[in-house]
Amino acid sequence: MSLFTPLPLRGVTLRNRIGVSPMCQYSSTDGFADDWHLVHLGQFAVGGAGMVLSEATAVVPEGRISPQDLGLWKDEHVDVLARIGRFVRAHGAVWGSQLAHAGRKASVARAWEGGGPLSPSDGGWTPIVGPSALPFDTGYQTPEALDDAGIARVVSAFKDAARRALAAEMQIVEIHAAHGYLLHQFLSPLSNTRTDRYGGSFENRVRLLREVVAAIRSVWPEALPIGVRLSSSDWTEGGWTVEETTELATLLEADGADFIDCSSGGLVPKVHIPIGPGYQVHFAEHVRRGSGVATAAVGLITRAEQADTIVRSGQADIVFLARELLRDPHWPLRAAHELREEISWPAQYQRAKNRV
Ligand SMILES: Cc1cc2nc3c(=O)[nH]c(=O)nc-3n(C[C@H](O)[C@H](O)[C@H](O)COP(=O)(O)O)c2cc1C
Incomplete structure (x- = not known):
């Protein structure tokens, strides 16, 4: 088992274990993808990734983070994404989307404009919603606590977006339940102080995410996989833990999920995260060994040998790369060369393959 061993997930096979980690581009108008997204995402398929x-x-x-977020909240969003999907699939990668709701972290400026909270007069919106009326940080809007009808609307919105993802020729969806966004906010006792059936006990805090997974599975074909990104730890006292992540992985698999993408943090500001090479890989390993569910590792995975070792040693089934793929979108082709793996290159690039 190596980085370049194909990975079957239900009826879909990744040509290798390298995934393009979701990366906000903050470049949409009214949620629409455009040529930027085609070139940005397309380059990774050309570069040999297994999953884009x-x-x-x-x-x-x-539920957008910024006004410029990508969306799948209306049918009109489908066509451009389907166009991108046809390109990505034609170049051998599995195509999908990360479905998201920002909850109390919604209505902020895009990253390169400071990322701070936006009021409606600055182009943001109100109200924003969350499990409880607790703001992310000082200066951020206080969310309205969702009532039962609001929760039901969130579940339906994820389900409808999954239907549109299918129309956009997607073969995989990943549910974003990490980084302090809405579904993570329900998981963590630090942001969820509800006393109804969506708060309090572990069973109650995980209920919304389980409902979302089950709702998506009800419209998503049996032959297609679903991933869930979790923050494996809030890195702070009293927060969500890797033990809870592992317990949840088993439940989510029963609900129809196929792998857990093990990230961390993002729920509360100003926590110390011991960042270094592969700093979250041990979470993927813990969850995989503890639950038997397939995992993805992410976070400062930058070298071919490092990525290969993660797969070979059974720490994770998939590695996701973000920033290193921005530096080198052809990283998988380079990694195969370094690891002396024989893989096919795009026909147009083959004259560069043998370096002579
Ligand atoms: C530009 C950029 C945008 C990102 N946007 C998202 C996102 O939309 N969803 C998400 O789950 N993580 C997002 N992340 C986090 C990455 O997916 C990844 O987990 C993180 O960067 C660590 O991986 P790396 O060390 O390979 O960059 C983003 C990271 C970057 C650099």
């Missing part, structure tokens, strides 16, 4: 996931894609407009 779009950035966090909002299931409702009020």
Whole structure:
């Protein structure tokens, strides 16, 4: 088993274990993808990735992080994404999207404009929603606590977005339940202080995410996989833990999920995260060994040998790369060369393959 061993997930086979980690581009108008997304995402398929996931894609407009987020909240969004999908698939990668709702972290400026909270007069919106009326940080809007009808609308929005993802020729969806966004906010006792059936006990805090997974599975073909990105730890006292992540992985698999993408953090500001090469890989390993569910590792995985070792040693089934793929979108082709793996290159590039 190596980085370049194909991975079957239900009826879909990844040509290798390298996934493009979702990366917000903050370049959409009214949620629409455009030529930027075609070139940005297309380059990774040309570069040999096994799976290309779009950035966090909002299931409702009020669930965007910034006004420029990508969306799948209306049928009109489908066509451009399908066009991108045809390109990505034609170049051998599995195509999908990360479905997201920002919850209390919605309505902020895009990253390169500071990322700070936006009021409606600055182009943001109100209200924003969350499990409880607790803001992310000082200066951020206080979310409205979702009532039962609001929760039901969130579940339906994820389900409808999955239907549109299918229309956009996607073969995989990843549910964003990490980085302090809405579904993670329900998981963690630090942001969820509800006393109804969506708060309090572990069973109650995980209920919304389980409902979302089950709702998506009800419309998503049996032959296609679903992933869930979780923050494996809030890295702070009293927060969500890797033990809970592992317990949840087993439940999510029963609900229809196929792998857990093990990220971390993002729920509360100003926590210390011990960042270094592969700093989250041990979470993927813990969850995989503890639950038997397939996992993805992500976070400062930059070298071919490092990625290969993660797969060979059984720490994770998939590695996701983000920033290193921005530096070198052809990283998988380079990695195969370094690891002396024989893989096919795009016909147009083959004259560069043998370096002579
Ligand atoms: C430009 C950029 C945008 C990102 N947007 C998202 C996102 O939309 N969804 C998500 O789950 N993570 C997002 N992330 C986090 C990455 O997916 C990844 O987990 C993180 O960067 C660590 O991996 P790396 O060390 O390979 O970059 C983003 C990261 C970057 C650099």
